Amino acid sequence: MPELPEVESTRRDLARAAAGRTIAAVTVRDRRLRWPVPAGLARRLAGQEVREVRRRAKYLLIGVGNGTLLVHLGMSGSLRLLDAQTAPQPHDHIDLVLDDGRCVRYHDPRRFGCWLWAGADPTRHWLLAHLGPEPLGPAFTGAWLHRRLRGRTAPVKNLLMDSRILAGVGNIYANEALFVAGIDPRRAGGRIARRRVDRLVCAVRQVLGAAIDAGGTTLRDYVRTDGAAGEFVARLGTYGREGEPCPSCAAPIAREVIGQRSTWFCRRCQR
């Protein structure tokens, strides 16, 4: 799924719909997610007011009176805002029923996502404790990234997707940012000149920002909370475009597997 722009797009919709509302009930149809949904989760949430909906990396942090609900959408997850009476479809695993008759419905065919309880300070939760900085936050600078990449021999693309270095960039946007920055995804992280690292930081910011504005990228499973597709798919430069002309120089886009993930890039523009 869902990388940072898709989660952020979902977050904004949820904040608008749920902040200030009370959770009337929680319906768990299938507990078998990446980690089992805790037996006491529904009890902890029922009757609580939703105070805020935040995001850290690809996690949604839904703050209620007595703690935080931690939601990750995995590879194929999405959250829809629906009338609570709407009949559930296959793979609709959890409903957060609100006091206005609507619900936040979690759909996830592959069940790689999670719904966990995180307590009052979610940043201390084991899943969040070792995450790198937010790519749209002030700590993500060229100087900082250049230092983090120093001495690293792994392909820069792998390092961009390493959540301990940078939080929230997945396969789509790593491909796209490296294309915008003109950097070969196979290049060792420690062998990128400082000026080009600056360009990479700008490219990550630019691509993520544009994707958020477009409501994210829908490839297959992801949809926005109203069921609409994310529009950024039309603006992808290289992702999934093997053999098509490079938007910049018209040379055919190449595909290679790097770090067990498909990678698309332009051999002429990216060095």
Place this chain on the structure above:
DNA sequence: CCGGACGCCTGTCGGC
């Protein structure tokens, strides 16, 4: 610490 491989799941698509 680092880099690379492997599962966890279900669904879809292309080739034979």
Place this chain on the structure above:
DNA sequence: TGCCGACAGGCGTCCG
């Protein structure tokens, strides 16, 4: 038409 392998947005864990 049917079967089978490859592949898909993430990421914790294990191994050398």
